[in-house]
Amino acid sequence: xxxxxxxxxxxxxxxxxxxxxxxxxxxxxxxxxxxxxxxxxxxxxxxxxxxxxxxxxxxxxxxxxxxxxxxxxxxxxxxxxxxxxxxxxxxxxxxxxxxxxxxxxxxxxxxxxxxxxxxxxxxxxxxxxxxxxxxxxxxxxxxxxxxxxxxxxxxxxxxxxxxxxxxxxxxxxxxxxxxxxxxxxxxxxxxxxxxxxxxxxxxxxxxxxxxxxxxx
Numbered sequence: 001x002x003x004x005x006x007x008x009x010x011x012x013x014x015x016x017x018x019x020x021x022x023x024x025x026x027x028x029x030x031x032x033x034x035x036x037x038x039x040x041x042x043x044x045x046x047x048x049x050x051x052x053x054x055x056x057x058x059x060x061x062x063x064x065x066x067x068x069x070x071x072x073x074x075x076x077x078x079x080x081x082x083x084x085x086x087x088x089x090x091x092x093x094x095x096x097x098x099x100x101x102x103x104x105x106x107x108x109x110x111x112x113x114x115x116x117x118x119x120x121x122x123x124x125x126x127x128x129x130x131x132x133x134x135x136x137x138x139x140x141x142x143x144x145x146x147x148x149x150x151x152x153x154x155x156x157x158x159x160x161x162x163x164x165x166x167x168x169x170x171x172x173x174x175x176x177x178x179x180x181x182x183x184x185x186x187x188x189x190x191x192x193x194x195x196x197x198x199x200x201x202x203x204x205x206x207x208x209x210x211x212x213x214x215x216x
Contacts, residue, residue, distance in 0.1 A: 006093060010203060014094045016060060020084065021149040025059040027179070029204030032098065034179060035066035037202045042177045042210055043143035046070035051077070054141040054169055056131050056157055057148040058082035061091055061109070065100040068122075076105075077123045079141075081131035088113040132156050136169045144170055146178035151185065160188040167192035170213040181207040 006014045011030035018025060027034040045051045045067055051074070055063060058080035067076065088110050095101040105122040117124040127134060144166050148157040156162065158180070166176060167189070176189065181198055186209055189196045194211035201208040 012097065013062070014097060015062075016086070016090060016094060018149065021153045023149050023153060026062050027202070027204055030202060031060075031062050032066065034202045034205070035062040036070070038179050038205075038208050039063045039143075039145045039147065039177055040066040040070040042199065042208065043145070043175045045143045048074075048142050050075045051142045052140055052171075053078045053143045053145060054137070054166075055080040055145040055147060056166070057146075058085070058126065059147065060086060060094045061106075062094075063145050063147055064109075064124075065095060065098055065103075065106060068103050068105050069100050073121070075121050075123075079125045079127070079137070081127045081129065081134060082114075083128065083130050085114040085126065085128050132162055136165055138168055139171055141169050142171055142174050144174070144176040146176060146180075151180060151182055158182075158185055158188070160191055163188040164192040167194050167211075167213060170194075172213055172215040174213050176209075176211040176213075178209050179205060181205070181209050185209065 009015055009026060009028050009031045011033045013032035015024045015026035015031045040046050051071060092110055100106055105119050108117045108119045109124055114126050114128050148154045151158040186196050189211040194213055196211040198207045199210050
């Protein structure tokens, strides 16, 4: 069950508390800022000519909206896994203060939620399933957004085995980004063969991780 009460964050964007995990979907220090800095820009997706994004934990669509804004005018293929999709009404309300709420791609997503969307310059696929059991694409993603709930409450998507599968989903030169800078996450990404760096995080996060699949 989803908690429907909207919570403002420090940058004016909105989030929602998850009763299931006991955490908010977005950073209380600025959900939109984290989505833009850590994911859309941190992965280089904002500069990619034709990005393919695989997201673990679609949540309230904050990273998707940040990516839509950052890639305007360029083709975007977005594959999102979300085990427990929130209602379309919640997505609508959370995005009400976001300029991207008027984007045709976002409106098409809401109209077809939960499902897939094909719109001008956008192909969006939502997979409402357990991503740890899913068959992930191989050598496909220019960027992976690892944005599940924290390792403390959702450890399944932070295991070395699953991190290895995410690394395998990246194209050579592709980038995985996550808000978590936990040591075991960094080591798991390194064990998967990725080149990992700590980067300064947005407000409320001292560091975040950026990991690149080497071009051999």
